[in-house]
Amino acid sequence: MKEQNNILIVDDEKIVRDSLLHWFEEEGYNVDTAEDGETALKKYEKGKYDLLLVDMKMPGMSGIDLLTKVKGNDPDILVILITAFASVPTAITALKQGAYDYVTKPVDPDELAHLVKKALEQKSLKRENKILKENIDVITKPDNLIGESLQMKKIYELVSTVASADTTVMVRGESGTGKELVAKAIHINSKRKYFPIIPVNCGALAESILESELFGHEKGAFTGAQFKRKGKFEMADGGTLFLDEIATLSQKMQVELLRVLDTKQFSRVGGNQLIKSDFRLITATNQSLEDLVKEGKLREDLYYRLNVFTIHIPPLRERRDDIPILSHFFLHKFATVMNKPVKKISQGALDFLVKYDWPGNVRELENAIERAIVIGKGDTIKVENLPFHIASGNISTDTGEKSLAAVEKKYILQILNENNWNISRSATQLKIDRVTLYNKINKYSLRTAVEA
Amino acid sequence: MNIYIIPLELKNRTLLDSVFNELMTKFSAEIFIDYMQIPYENAHTDNRRQYYSTQIISNAINKLQHLNGKILLLTSLDLYVPALTYIFGEAQLGGKHSIVSACRLHEEFYSGLSNETLLIERTIKEALHELGHNFGLKHCDDWDCVMHSSPGIEEVDIKGKYYCRECSKAMPLKV
Numbered sequence: 049m050k051e052q053n054n055i056l057i058v059d060d061e062k063i064v065r066d067s068l069l070h071w072f073e074e075e076g077y078n079v080d081t082a083e084d085g086e087t088a089l090k091k092y093e094k095g096k097y098d099l100l101l102v103d104m105k106m107p108g109m110s111g112i113d114l115l116t117k118v119k120g121n122d123p124d125i126l127v128i129l130i131t132a133f134a135s136v137p138t139a140i141t142a143l144k145q146g147a148y149d150y151v152t153k154p155v156d157p158d159e160l161a162h163l164v165k166k167a168l169e170q171k172s173l174k175r176e177n178k179i180l181k182e183n184i185d186v187i188t189k190p191d192n193l194i195g196e197s198l199q200m201k202k203i204y205e206l207v208s209t210v211a212s213a214d215t216t217v218m219v220r221g222e223s224g225t226g227k228e229l230v231a232k233a234i235h236i237n238s239k240r241k242y243f244p245i246i247p248v249n250c251g252a253l254a255e256s257i258l259e260s261e262l263f264g265h266e267k268g269a270f271t272g273a274q275f276k277r278k279g280k281f282e283m284a285d286g287g288t289l290f291l292d293e294i295a296t297l298s299q300k301m302q303v304e305l306l307r308v309l310d311t312k313q314f315s316r317v318g319g320n321q322l323i324k325s326d327f328r329l330i331t332a333t334n335q336s337l338e339d340l341v342k343e344g345k346l347r348e349d350l351y352y353r354l355n356v357f358t359i360h361i362p363p364l365r366e367r368r369d370d371i372p373i374l375s376h377f378f379l380h381k382f383a384t385v386m387n388k389p390v391k392k393i394s395q396g397a398l399d400f401l402v403k404y405d406w407p408g409n410v411r412e413l414e415n416a417i418e419r420a421i422v423i424g425k426g427d428t429i430k431v432e433n434l435p436f437h438i439a440s441g442n443i444s445t446d447t448g449e450k451s452l453a454a455v456e457k458k459y460i461l462q463i464l465n466e467n468n469w470n471i472s473r474s475a476t477q478l479k480i481d482r483v484t485l486y487n488k489i490n491k492y493s494l495r496t497a498v499e500a
Numbered sequence: 501m502n503i504y505i506i507p508l509e510l511k512n513r514t515l516l517d518s519v520f521n522e523l524m525t526k527f528s529a530e531i532f533i534d535y536m537q538i539p540y541e542n543a544h545t546d547n548r549r550q551y552y553s554t555q556i557i558s559n560a561i562n563k564l565q566h567l568n569g570k571i572l573l574l575t576s577l578d579l580y581v582p583a584l585t586y587i588f589g590e591a592q593l594g595g596k597h598s599i600v601s602a603c604r605l606h607e608e609f610y611s612g613l614s615n616e617t618l619l620i621e622r623t624i625k626e627a628l629h630e631l632g633h634n635f636g637l638k639h640c641d642d643w644d645c646v647m648h649s650s651p652g653i654e655e656v657d658i659k660g661k662y663y664c665r666e667c668s669k670a671m672p673l674k675v
Contacts, residue, residue, distance in 0.1 A: 059583075067554060067581035073593055075649055076638040130583065154548075154585045158652035244643040244658050260611065272612015275604075278654045385525070387674065 053168050054078045054096060058088040058114065059103040059130070064153075068101065075161065085109025092118055097125070098168060099148075104131035104138065112141060119146040126167045130155070193226065193233055194377050195370035198468040199362045203230065206359050211237035218294075218354055219332040221361030224411030227332035228292060230359060235288040240328055243287030246280045251293030255301060260317050262304075269318025281314055284327035294331040294354065295340055302347045309353055329354070364406040364413065366465045371402045374410060378417040379429065390421050393429040400431060404438045457492040460485070464494065501529040501672050502569030503631070506560070508538050508599075510576050515602060518620045519574060519627050526628070529569070529672045538563055538573065545580070553579040553590040557597045564597075570634045572627060573599040588656065589626050591633035598630035610653060622656050632663065635670045642666075 055077045057068045065081040072079045080095065082088035084106050092100070100118065104111035115127050129142045132153045142150045148167050151160065193200065193207075210217055211234045219227040228247060235245040253261060260269075264279030280289060297305065308314050309329065313322050331354050340346035364371065375393055383390045393401070397420075406412050420433035460478065467473040475485040488494075503523060507516050516533065523531045543555035556573065564571055579587050579601040588605065591598035605622040607615040628646045640647035645664035650656040663671055 061582070064582045068583050070554075070590070070593070071581065071584065071587075074591070074633055074638060153583050154580065155583060156651075157584045157587060158655075160584065161649060161651040242641070246658060257611070257613075270612065272608060274609045274612075275653075277610045278652070283654050283658060384674075 052076060052078045053098040054080070055099050055101060055164070056088060056091060056095070056097045057081045057101045058083075058085065058106070058111070059101075060084060060106045061103075064103070071157070072164075085111070085114040088114055089117060092121075098171060099126040099128065099164065101128050101130060101164075104129050104142070105133070112138075112145060115142065115145050115147055124171065126171055128163065128167065193229055194374055195367060196373060197367040197369040199367045200370060203359060203361060207233045208237060210234060210357050210359070212239065213357070214238065214240075214328055216328070216354060216356040217330045218356070218358045219330065219361065220358060221332075221334065222363045222407075222409055223334050224409035225361040225363060226410050227334075227361060228290065230361060231288070231290045231330040231332065234330060235290075235328075238288070238328065240287050243285070244283065245288040245290055246284040246327075247290040247292060248280050249292045250301075251296040255298045258301060259304070262301075263314055263317050265317040266319040269316070273318070276316070279314075279316060281308060281325050281327065282316075282323055285325040286327070288328045288330055291329065291331045293333060295333045295335040295337060295346065297346075299347070302350050306347065306350050306353060364409045365462075368402050368466050369468060371406075371413065372398060374413055375401055375417055378414050379421070382418045382421045386421060388421055388424075389427050390424060390429060391427045394431065396431045397429050397434055400434060400438055453492075456488070457494070460488050460492065461494050464489075502532060502567075503527060503529045504532050504534045504564075504567050504569060504571045506534050506536060506538060506564070506571060506573045508540060508556070508573050508575040508577065510574055510602070512576070512602070514616070515620055515623055516574060519624055522624045523627070523631075526674065527672050528674045534567070536564060540575075540577065548580060549578070550580040550586065551577045553581060553587060553599050553601075557590060557592065557599055560597050560599075569596075570631060571597045572631060572634075573597070574602070574623070574627065575599060576602050578603040588650065589630040591630040593633050593638070594636040595634060598634050600626045600630050604653065605656070618657075621661065622653075625650075625656055625659065625661050628661070628663070632667060632671065635672075637663075637667050637670050640664060640667050 055072055057065055057072070057079060058081070059065050059068070060083055062083070065083065069079050069081050080091060080097070082091050085108055088100070088102070089109070102111040102114055111129050115129065118125050118127065123146070126148045127146070129147050129150045130153055131138065131150070139150045149163055151163065193204065207230060217234060219230045221227050232245055235241060248261060250258060260279070262280050264277050264282055265273050267273060267276045312326060313324050315322055337346055337351055337355065341348050341351050375398065379390060379393060401413070401416070408415075416435055416438060417429070419435060420429045424430065424433040463474050463477055467477065471482055471485055475482045478485065505516070505520055505523070510516060520531060520533055538556065539559050540551060540556050543551040543553070543559070545552060560571060560573055579590070579599065581587055581590065586604055587601070589598065589600040600623065602619060602623050605619055605626065607613060607618050625646050629650070632647045637647050639649040642648060642664040643658060644660035644662070645667055646659060646661055647663060647667045648655065648659040650659055663673070
């Protein structure tokens with residue numbers, strides 16, 4: 049159970065007391081109110097409060113007087129003063145008397161939420177630690193990675209190894225293999241899990257928009273910017289920044305990114321203030337970054353900065369064992385969302401699903417199952433519910449070499465992957481002995497997807 | 501259990517329909533759109549040029565006593581509560597009424613670029629969030645949960661659009 053902080057709101061205006069009481073209650077705090085300094089003092093002496101939010105101007109005892117009294121009793125008590133009339137001398141007096149901070153009414157909800165949270169975090173790091181530990185069981189995990197194949201088990205091992213290391217990670221794999229899910233799994237298994245993971249698809253945004261997205265902007269930085277906005281670097285503070293399609297970054301953005309990675313400091317667009325952010329970077333790409341470096345399209349220094357620890361996700365055709373389990377997962381997911389009574393997949397349909405090469409990988413499989421549930425009737429997905437190119441048995445999209453050796457190499461690799469590289473089982477299926485299979489593996493330099 | 505959506509000064513029909521469809525998809529409750537007129541002029545504050553949300557909820561309580569269930573007011577009015585510059589919504593914790601404003605959820609206020617899809621997604625998140633408060637939920641620590649606190653637009657975008665496992669228990673979701 050989460051340990052709650054106690055807040056006392058002291059303001060002579062009932063309307064202000066009530067709105068703040070309500071607002072802080074939704075935030076999960078225990079909240080009490082007092083209409084003047086004397087009442088507040090009595091409540092303070094009886095109760096145990098972590099933070100006092102005090103109006104500066106009240107009839108009778110002023111906010112500053114109340115601050116002085118409670119600080120005299122407990123120097124660690126947090127007091128934030130609120131005033132409708134800000135002035136430098138009163139701010140100085142308040143801070144000299146030991147106020148944690150000083151805000152002007154009306155205050156941005158965003159600012160107040162962060163101020164109070166930061167104050168309470170500072171007050172007791174030990175207690176914070178305890179709260180976080182207690183929260184472990186409550187926090188739900190993101191969509192789990194799915195798959196029981198040897199390749200996926202290797203990926204789980206890699207995720208678990210790198211998660212705690214706080215190092216930069218690059219996730220590589222074809223489109224639709226689930227690179228973002230791997231990034232989420234790394235984040236949720238790291239010590240940064242209490243902070244958000246911020247995904248940014250670099251390929252989906254024009255350079256100027258991407259700059260504003262990453263760095264944020266000040267009010268009036270450009271036409272239409274009526275309110276200030278924090279950027280993704282800033283929002284990822286404490287957590288993880290996930291940059292997808294990193295290979296599409298322009299040369300200018302590559303330089304900017306490199307600078308932020310080096311200094312962990314930046315300014316919002318249209319602003320001068322330097323902002324610090326502590327985030328972990330995970331990037332993803334489906335392109336060969338090495339080729340891009342050779343072609344001069346990707347800065348070499350950035351490449352080395354990003355390519356610290358790499359996880360390669362194999363395409364679905366190299367882990368066909370996972371297709372049934374994934375198909376059933378999506379079946380359950382979409383049947384629930386669409387409220388349809390579909391419960392199973394016919395053996396015939398499943399055979400086609402397993403044999404198909406899935407150039408669009410897991411995402412294509414997900415779409416195929418969704419479509420099958422939309423158009424299907426009854427409680428079973430049948431062959432005729434699958435997209436034509438899958439159900440017609442057009443299982444190969446390979447337009448590569450047609451020599452006997454190339455075909456033999458491809459077929460042996462396919463059988464090995466289907467059997468999770470179990471040599472005996474693969475040899476039996478190929479109707480050759482194990483020694484011959486070993487010789488073929490050596491001849492064609494075949495390796496598991498993970499080794500590759 | 502019934503959930504009523506009451507549009508209040510809301511011209512965007514697509515937005516209203518999208519919130520309605522989302523609630524229909526998610527909840528086992530009966531969802532209705534009710535066009536009952538709720539007075540809101542007395543909630544206007546001249547010097548702020550905004551509307552005091554608690555006053556509007558109070559008006560709704562008086563006007564909608566005959567409705568049995570949860571009542572979500574959906575508006576394009578710019579809302580505030582005293583001491584805060586603005587709010588995206590307000591709800592009676594464990595109560596019957598809530599209000600969500602789409603005003604500051606418009607992307608054009610932040611980037612200058614209109615984005616209807618994003619507006620719909622944000623409004624749905626805030627509607628689910630305020631309804632969560634009506635069902636007694638407080639803010640959740642899970643960033644993937646729609647009940648995560650979102651005092652700024654950035655948090656609205658980051659948090660998830662579903663209830664987490666723990667928060668789901670309080671909601672009348674479809675199984």
